[in-house]
Structures are given as C-alpha cells and as structure tokens.
Amino acid sequence: MPEALQHIINEMTPWLSQYGYLLLFIAIAVEGFGIPAPGQSLLIVASLNSTTGDMSLALVITVAALAALTGNSVGYFLGRRFGHLLRDKGWIKPNLEAKLHNSIDRYGITALVISRFIEGLKQFMFIGCGLAEMPLKPFIIGNILATSLWVCLFGLGPVLIRNEIAPALAFYHQHEYSTWMIVSLQLSLLLLYCLHMRRKNR
Template identity: 30%
Template sequence: MDTPAPLPGPLEHLTPLLDGYGYLAVGVLVFLDNCAVPVPGQTVLVLAAVYAGTGRLSIVAVVAIALVAAVAGDSLGYLLGRTGGHRLVERWGRYVLLTPARMARGEAFFDRHGAKVVTVARFVDVLRQTNGIVAGTTGMSWQRFLPANVLGAVLWVGVWSTAGYLAGGNIGPLYAQVMRYQVFLLVALGVLLAALVGYRLWRRHRRYRDRSGVSRRGGSSS
C-alpha cells in the first residue's frame, strides 16, 4: 500500500490524527467545522481524499461520511440559531452593535438571498462555521434551508474530495493557492460590505439634507 508523499503545512500536521482515527476523524471534524466550531474539517477532508487516492481509505466512504457530517453539522447550527439565537441577540447584541434595526435588515436580506448564502458559505472560512446559526437566527424557513444546506455540502465535499483524490501528493501547492484566493475573496467581501454601508449612509444623509432644505424653504415662504 502506497504511502502519501510528505505534505506541507496543516495537511502534514493532521496526518497522525487521520492515521489513528481514520473515518472517525473525518466525520467528527467535518461535523464540528460546519457547526460553529473552528476545527480543520476542510483540511482533514482534503487529506482523507489524498489518502483515498493512495488506497489507504475508500473515497466512497470518505465522501459519504463527509456529506452526512456536513449536512448534520449545518443543521444543528440552524437549530441552535432558531431556538436560541434571538435571545442571544436581544441580550448581547448591543455589545457588538447588533441593534434590533440591524437584525431586522439581516432578516430581510436572508429572506431574499439566504439560500444562495447557505449554498456557497462552505467555501469561505467563518461563513462555513456560522451560516447555519445565522440562517436559524434570522428565521429562514427549514424548507428553504435544507435544500441549500444539502446542495452546499454536495458541492463542497465534491470539490475538495475530487481535488485531493486526483492531486495526491501534489495537493499542497493547490491547497495553498486556493486558500490564498479565499483570503482575497474575504477581503473583497469586506470591501463590498463597506461600500454598501457607505452608500446607504450617503443616501440617508442625502434624503435628510433634501428634507431639511424643503423644510427651510417652506418655513421662509410662510
């Protein structure tokens, strides 16, 4: 049975865990990574697929376990958000500037775009861990959440298991490159969010200035 070539960075650090616990490590870490716990679930999925490519694990079992774990983890996050998220926001939201008005806007956004967010969230760190909780907290219906959750899991597991299985020992440079693009994506999302907030503030200021101008003109004419 072939042994994988030495792997760089986090992939190499996880080899003892995967060697010792195999499929159990895949299931537990992927489940936690999709349920608000910052563990290397994505990394262990990639490494397990690399192992499958060398015959040390079954790629069918890796994919099946990762899919079930990803859907279950995100679903638990949704249930936590649905049952306790609002209470947490009401009690602690003001400390992180999450006012009722902002929460209402978040709920309106998820009402329009929640399914798309849940589908692609797994490909972005932080979003992967929190999208289920946010969906539950904002009141996204289970009927809309579950298909998006399953589709997102299928895409995420499919992409990373295929990449690991086919790339084998060469996965290190590919994984590092994808992580670099993920950082760029996070920065781009941050810039877009700042631009949207700035635009809304500018429009609000403009409406206030226009109303003030109309009031002053109306007062002077009388």
C-alpha cells in the same frame, strides 16, 4: 507537492490513522454549529490518503457529506430554537448577526452555498439561517447543494488533481469570493430556469 500542503498532511495523517473516520466526522460536523475545526484540511488529507489505500474514498466522501449535513442542520436548529440565548450570552455579536440577516434576506440559498467555502463565515452562517428564521425547505435545498459542492471540491478534487493541487489551491485562495459568486450565480440561474420550465409544463 507544495511544502505547506505536505506539512498539513504530516500533521493530520497520524490523527487520521489513530481516529480515522470518527475524527473526520466530528471535525466537519462541529464547524456547522459555530466551532472552528480543521474539517476541510482533514477532508483533503483523507482524500489524498485514499490514493495510497490507507482510507476508502467512498467512505471519506460519505462520512464528510453526512457530517456536513448533520452539523449544518444542528446549527440551523440551534439558531432557530436558542437564538435568544446565543445573543444574551454574547456568543453571536450584534454586528455579525446583522450581516448574517442581511445576507440571508437578500441572497437566500446563494448566501448559504457561498458561506460553506469561506472560513469564519461557514462556522456561523447555518446558525444565522436559524436566527433569521429561514424557511426549512430553502434551508434543506441550500444545505444539500452547499454540502454536495463542498464535498466534490475538497473530497474528490484532491484525488482528481493531486498533481496540480498547488496551483489550484493558490488560485482558489486568491479568488475565493469571486469564484464562488460566479459559481453560485450560475447555479441560481440554473435553478430559476428549472423552476420556470416546471411552471411552463404544468
């Protein structure tokens, strides 16, 4: 196991042992409304701990998914309802807001999905969806899709590839943007195809 990952495991395991699923839920949820937290690292460690019987993988996945869905939804409604206050207090910088608006207006659900996997952006994109007044239905679809992919990658992934996790993480961090651009493009094409077939069958 790589030294960096082993260090993260050593650092986080005592916290998970003491606070368990509650800590996992809080750390993941608060990221959805702008508070940086080690939610992703905790999810990886919790997933790996499940292989030794210290935690339940089913509960880890369930808690992580519920936390992400909840936190992202809170971020969306904060942005939609209190966006003006966030701007007035300077918590959302004008240049960041402009970038979020541009991404959401141009790419919609695709931007939302990609942001879930990019540190720094994932803490603000869901608030940005609210600020940009993204319609609720596309937000819900994007939120479910982003959460499902994220939980599968960082919740199930470490268990499935624990012996190959070092090169996998290295590849992901090296090609983070391009990887998710390709994945999101494929998912968007699949969604368009499904919509086309649905209209055709009416």
